[in-house]
Amino acid sequence: MQRNVKNIAIILAGGVGARAELGSPKQFAILDGRPILQHNIINFTAHPYIDHIILVCADINDEKLEQIIGGHKIDDIVQGGETRRKSAFEGLKAAKKLSEDIGFNIGHIFIHDAARPHIPAKVIDNLVAALKNHVAAIPILPVADTILQTHDDVYDKIIDRNALRIVQTPQAFDFDIIYNAHENWDQDFEPSDDAQMVHKLGLNVAIVDGDIRLKKYTYKDDFMMDGALKMPNIRIGGGYDVHRLISGDGVYLCGVKIDCDKALLGHSDADVALHAATDAILGAIAAGDIGDHFPPSDAKWAGASSDQFLAHAVKLCEEKGYYLSNMDITIICEYPKIGPYKLKMRQRIAEICKVEPEQISVKATTTEKLGFTGRGEGIAAMANVIMMKKEMAI
Ligand SMILES: Nc1ccn([C@@H]2O[C@H](COP(=O)(O)OP(=O)(O)OP(=O)(O)O)[C@@H](O)[C@H]2O)c(=O)n1
Numbered sequence: 001m002q003r004n005v006k007n008i009a010i011i012l013a014g015g016v017g018a019r020a021e022l023g024s025p026k027q028f029a030i031l032d033g034r035p036i037l038q039h040n041i042i043n044f045t046a047h048p049y050i051d052h053i054i055l056v057c058a059d060i061n062d063e064k065l066e067q068i069i070g071g072h073k074i075d076d077i078v079q080g081g082e083t084r085r086k087s088a089f090e091g092l093k094a095a096k097k098l099s100e101d102i103g104f105n106i107g108h109i110f111i112h113d114a115a116r117p118h119i120p121a122k123v124i125d126n127l128v129a130a131l132k133n134h135v136a137a138i139p140i141l142p143v144a145d146t147i148l149q150t151h152d153d154v155y156d157k158i159i160d161r162n163a164l165r166i167v168q169t170p171q172a173f174d175f176d177i178i179y180n181a182h183e184n185w186d187q188d189f190e191p192s193d194d195a196q197m198v199h200k201l202g203l204n205v206a207i208v209d210g211d212i213r214l215k216k217y218t219y220k221d222d223f224m225m226d227g228a229l230k231m232p233n234i235r236i237g238g239g240y241d242v243h244r245l246i247s248g249d250g251v252y253l254c255g256v257k258i259d260c261d262k263a264l265l266g267h268s269d270a271d272v273a274l275h276a277a278t279d280a281i282l283g284a285i286a287a288g289d290i291g292d293h294f295p296p297s298d299a300k301w302a303g304a305s306s307d308q309f310l311a312h313a314v315k316l317c318e319e320k321g322y323y324l325s326n327m328d329i330t331i332i333c334e335y336p337k338i339g340p341y342k343l344k345m346r347q348r349i350a351e352i353c354k355v356e357p358e359q360i361s362v363k364a365t366t367t368e369k370l371g372f373t374g375r376g377e378g379i380a381a382m383a384n385v386i387m388m389k390k391e392m393a394i
């Protein structure tokens with residue numbers, strides 16, 4: 001009985017991205033909110049012609065790789081080789097093994113640079129159509145610019161661009177043909193793509209329309225232009241809290257004790273401003289609210305200093321890769337007067353959050369004797385924060 005036929009995409013992510021100078025392989029950098037490599041996986045997964053995906057990957061620890069793949073399905077992951085050609089062959093060997101393990105025949109293989117994150121479905125359609133009559137097909141684009149040949153960086157001559165084409169990936173092949181080309185490669189030059197290996201065997205390579213969106217991210221400027229390195233991931237959080245004022249010997253606000261004949265009533269030290277700040281930070285990373293982390297029902301937090309609540313929220317953010325960009329607190333009360341303490345408050349919050357006082361704003365306002373704050377029955381506080389994630393590269 002004829003075994004069923006499956007088509008496989010091999011994503012080449014085994015390079016170091018030296019020309020991109022990002023400090024780590026460019027395929028792990030974030031573009032449009034997700035790692036470049038993950039875009040590839042999503043695009044191939046979405047195309048009905050692709051049955052399996054094999055990832056050929058650069059050295060990276062399992063935890064980071066898992067994060068980069070983001071829960072998407074990959075059928076096998078293998079280590080890249082020293083060159084693109086060697087990485088491609090590793091992918092082909094993994095494809096062969098997968099077909100033997102599961103029990104299917106490989107129809108077509110699509111070998112793709114991970115450094116080309118956007119793969120329009122139309123290009124895959126074009127390749128599939130060409131493979132009906134060819135053993136290999138590649139996407140190409142016309143050359144738009146004047147092409148100059150130089151010698152030792154000196155102007156030499158213009159090349160006729162009409163005969164030239166830009167070669168892209170994915171490049172598509174009959175499995176047996178490309179496997180054979182790789183297995184028997186004995187030339188003394190390193191091919192920059194797979195199609196030229198097939199062509200070297202004297203076989204015809206079909207050319208189909210490529211797409212500008214298939215652009216390869218190669219140099220740092222490619223990333224800069226597309227905003228990959230410019231736009232950090234930003235999260236905004238807001239917090240609001242109220243505590244009742246009673247007779248006492250001082251109120252805690254922003255981690256600073258203001259000696260007076262009042263106190264704020266609460267399970268902890270009732271620092272209403274730090275509670276609002278904590279909620280703002282938790283809100284920015286969608287990590288619930290202060291009550292979820294420090295339940296008033298838990299005796300452990302009775303009389304607790306609210307500093308630790310804020311420090312905990314900051315730590316949670318750090319664990320997710322976010323840092324505090326700025327915080328703006330507004331304290332709403334008639335009494336006590338906040339003005340003389342503002343600087344100290346900013347310094348204390350900065351200390352807890354491990355940032356500079358310039359990043360912290362503390363403001364105060366009254367409600368013109370209106371409402372519960374106006375009548376001196378309680379103090380309200382609002383906080384807004386911006387948390388940022390540096391997402392150049394994972
Ligand atoms: N040993 C290698 C070299 C390259 N590639 C992959 O082949 C694609 C195209 O290569 P290129 O743009 O040259 O990437 P790098 O080799 O990473 O870049 P550079 O030459 O700047 O180091 C990339 O997706 C890259 O990860 C690979 O899988 N294994």
Ligand SMILES: C[C@](O)(CO)[C@H](O)COP(=O)(O)O
Pocket residue numbers: 084113166167168169192193194216
């Ligand atoms: C395969 C390729 O993407 C075709 O344009 C390209 O040759 C690979 O990149 P490299 O810079 O040549 O390694």
